[in-house]
Amino acid sequence: MPLAKSKHAAGLGNALMRDRFKNHNSNMHKQSAGGGGIARKDQAGNDYITPGKKEADWMKMRSVTEQGALDEFLSTAELAGTDFTAEKMNNVKIIHTDQKNPYLLSAAEERGVVKKQNSKRARLTVPRRPPWDASTTAQELDTRERQSLLDWRRGLAELQEIDDLLMTPFERNLEVWRQLWRVIERSDLVVQIVDARNPLLFRSDDLERYVKEVDRKKRNLLLVNKADMMTLEQRQAWAEYFVDRGINFRFFSAELAKEMNEAKENSFEGLEVEGNEDDDTASSDADSEPNLDKRDEETDAERDVVAQKMENIDLQDQKIEDEKWVDEEKVDAEAELEGVPLSVAEQTRILTTDDLETLFLQHSPAAPNASEDTDKPTRKTSIGLVGYPNVGKSSTINALLGAKKVSVSATPGKTKHFQTIHLSDRVILCDCPGLVFPNFATTKAELVCNGVLPIDQLREYTGPGALVAQRIPQAFLEAVYGMKIPTRPVEEGGTGIPTGEEVLRAYARARGFSTQGLGQPDESRAARHVLKDYVKGKLLFCHPPPQDPPIDARQFNRDLYDVAHLPQKRRAHLAASAEASLTGSEDPSLMDDPNMVPMPVPQGAKGKSLDKQFFGPGQGSGTVVQPFHHKYTDHGKELSGRKLKMMTALEKDIDPADVKTNSKKHFKANKRASKKVRTPGDYD
Numbered sequence: 147m148p149l150a151k152s153k154h155a156a157g158l159g160n161a162l163m164r165d166r167f168k169n170h171n172s173n174m175h176k177q178s179a180g181g182g183g184i185a186r187k188d189q190a191g192n193d194y195i196t197p198g199k200k201e202a203d204w205m206k207m208r209s210v211t212e213q214g215a216l217d218e219f220l221s222t223a224e225l226a227g228t229d230f231t232a233e234k235m236n237n238v239k240i241i242h243t244d245q246k247n248p249y250l251l252s253a254a255e256e257r258g259v260v261k262k263q264n265s266k267r268a269r270l271t272v273p274r275r276p277p278w279d280a281s282t283t284a285q286e287l288d289t290r291e292r293q294s295l296l297d298w299r300r301g302l303a304e305l306q307e308i309d310d311l312l313m314t315p316f317e318r319n320l321e322v323w324r325q326l327w328r329v330i331e332r333s334d335l336v337v338q339i340v341d342a343r344n345p346l347l348f349r350s351d352d353l354e355r356y357v358k359e360v361d362r363k364k365r366n367l368l369l370v371n372k373a374d375m376m377t378l379e380q381r382q383a384w385a386e387y388f389v390d391r392g393i394n395f396r397f398f399s400a401e402l403a404k405e406m407n408e409a410k411e412n413s414f415e416g417l418e419v420e421g422n423e424d425d426d427t428a429s430s431d432a433d434s435e436p437n438l439d440k441r442d443e444e445t446d447a448e449r450d451v452v453a454q455k456m457e458n459i460d461l462q463d464q465k466i467e468d469e470k471w472v473d474e475e476k477v478d479a480e481a482e483l484e485g486v487p488l489s490v491a492e493q494t495r496i497l498t499t500d501d502l503e504t505l506f507l508q509h510s511p512a513a514p515n516a517s518e519d520t521d522k523p524t525r526k527t528s529i530g531l532v533g534y535p536n537v538g539k540s541s542t543i544n545a546l547l548g549a550k551k552v553s554v555s556a557t558p559g560k561t562k563h564f565q566t567i568h569l570s571d572r573v574i575l576c577d578c579p580g581l582v583f584p585n586f587a588t589t590k591a592e593l594v595c596n597g598v599l600p601i602d603q604l605r606e607y608t609g610p611g612a613l614v615a616q617r618i619p620q621a622f623l624e625a626v627y628g629m630k631i632p633t634r635p636v637e638e639g640g641t642g643i644p645t646g647e648e649v650l651r652a653y654a655r656a657r658g659f660s661t662q663g664l665g666q667p668d669e670s671r672a673a674r675h676v677l678k679d680y681v682k683g684k685l686l687f688c689h690p691p692p693q694d695p696p697i698d699a700r701q702f703n704r705d706l707y708d709v710a711h712l713p714q715k716r717r718a719h720l721a722a723s724a725e726a727s728l729t730g731s732e733d734p735s736l737m738d739d740p741n742m743v744p745m746p747v748p749q750g751a752k753g754k755s756l757d758k759q760f761f762g763p764g765q766g767s768g769t770v771v772q773p774f775h776h777k778y779t780d781h782g783k784e785l786s787g788r789k790l791k792m793m794t795a796l797e798k799d800i801d802p803a804d805v806k807t808n809s810k811k812h813f814k815a816n817k818r819a820s821k822k823v824r825t826p827g828d829y830d
């Protein structure tokens with residue numbers, strides 16, 4: 147029998163191997179056939195497959211950022227069109243294994259790294275298009291472009307490998323850079339869009355230099371998008387930083403602009419309905435408000451929201467007026483050069499789409515030399531829009547167009563081809579594919595938190611998890627997620643701030659995410675959810691501008707963690723809880739939830755220190771999503787009996803194995819059943 151068993155086992159193993167390789171080979175065969183690849187044999191009898199034209203076209207616009215060692219080596223060799231052996235010698239990588247903390251840096255280490263980065267910053271360049279003229283053939287230009295990109299990549303590889311500096315996963319695909327070159331060549335104004343939460347990570351100052359190299363007359367603008375995520379104070383701090391460095395910048399929020407567009411549209415629709423006398427629902431009495439009376443509740447609610455939005459927009463204008471006391475003399479250096487002196491109030495204002503279009507028109511080709519008899523430019527003003535994936539280029543264009551003409555994605559990397567959009571008969575927009583510029587980063591964890599490295603493929607989550615725990619105050623995390631984060635007491639060595647592990651375990655328990663086997667809280671899965679919330683801005687953190695001594699980041703962000711920044715549903719819970727405590731009545735949903743933590747209610751109706759311009763109800767709340775309801779469920783039904791006991795045990799940190807079961811047989815059945823338990827998060 148034992149012989150028979152082992153024979154059987156060996157047979158199965160071999161069969162599996164045969165099966166796997168058979169499938170693999172046939173898949174490969176199918177792929178190469180489907181891609182239109184051409185198979186060749188060299189003199190030594192080796193097989194080569196080159197991608198067919200169809201496949202190459204599809205592949206060439208793919209964004210190439212992070213490459214494995216082999217891919218990097220192969221593509222470098224391909225660009226160089228040279229011999230593999232020689233390239234291999236130049237590309238030897240030194241792997242450092244002696245780092246104390248592989249994921250995060252201590253404050254002292256970070257200072258050291260930043261100092262080193264600053265000394266090498268001049269080498270962070272974007273690739274230049276090699277010079278060409280009418281006599282250059284397409285073939286020659288192609289070769290020169292490849293050579294230029296190769297030289298550039300070698301320079302950056304040196305920074306990474308010899309100087310041991312961590313960099314953003316910058317774009318390596320020549321096709322994508324070619325798109326950027328075209329956009330720059332066409333544009334009168336190149337708008338670099340950056341995420342307001344960390345403008346310097348997303349900004350390439352060398353790009354601005356390059357724009358000027360191409361043509362001195364071209365202008366640069368740093369458009370700090372997602373400014374709805376900042377307080378006025380934060381915008382002031384950044385404005386000061388940009389002004390000091392002569393950077394031409396403006397704040398914008400595609401999200402707010404969209405809300406304003408919608409509010410306007412809705413109010414127009416409202417007016418139309420009210421004014422429509424042919425409407426069946428209209429009363430014959432012209433003095434009354436017949437249509438309003440006849441509207442259903444939903445429409446009334448919509449009107450309230452629109453009215454609230456319009457009120458906030460008025461508030462914004464009022465506040466801008468109020469702010470004019472601020473030093474009117476201080477002007478933006480480059481803006482002044484361009485003849486547009488800006489007050490500090492203007493610098494910190496979030497532009498509307500109309501403002502932005504007016505700003506674009508100031509860069510009309512005819513504008514600088516416009517004489518009395520030529521008030522019309524000879525051609526449309528070209529505006530290039532450039533930036534990392536997901537900074538909001540499509541949203542900005544949509545907001546400018548006032549209607550959905552370009553699809554907006556929540557996944558990075560949607561815009562892949564440079565496209566032109568006629569904004570008006572005077573302005574044309576050139577939308578460049580999202581591309582990652584070479585920049586320094588302190589840790590990979592930082593890149594993950596900034597949405598530059600994708601979360602779905604994340605294996606090392608403890609570093610980014612720790613950053614979230616350090617940055618977002620515990621009370622806010624607890625209030626957003628309706629959970630309690632148990633932390634190690636200070637007497638036992640705790641720091642008073644939860645660790646990443648503590649946050650992720652608490653979240654996993656609250657959502658019922660547990661690992662297979664021992665059923666421990668699934669921190670990895672929790673990390674993916676929490677990090678996505680951070681990237682979306684549901685867990686909000688804005689980087690302060692660098693200065694010496696550094697600005698305290700917690701202090702800089704303190705006004706972002708109040709009730710007004712909680713998701714709508716959590717706010718409703720808190721309001722109900724406050725009311726219940728005043729009236730003495732019980733709100734079962736809150737009283738039953740032992741993990742619900744009260745948030746400090748801010749002074750004043752909306753919080754004393756809030757930037758009311760942009761954080762009124764509904765304003766800039768695009769980042770807020772519905773929080774989960776903290777109840778264990780099985781296919782939508784609330785858990786009961788043993789399953790609930792198991793989950794509760796997990797929550798209390800009791801080993802589920804210690805939970806009493808009715809019988810062994812019953813336990814096995816439950817175990818089988820519990821494998822099928824899916825929480826709504828499984829399908830996220």
Ligand SMILES: Nc1nc2c(ncn2[C@@H]2O[C@H](COP(=O)(O)OP(=O)(O)OP(=O)(O)O)[C@@H](O)[C@H]2O)c(=O)[nH]1
Binds near residue numbers: 398536559
């Ligand atoms: N809060 C807030 N979110 C924004 C703003 N602008 C864009 N977003 C969000 O950011 C995400 C990315 O926006 P997109 O417009 O698709 O970004 P993109 O730069 O065009 O991205 P690619 O198409 O990948 O190049 C979306 O989830 C938007 O809702 C803004 O001003 N405020």
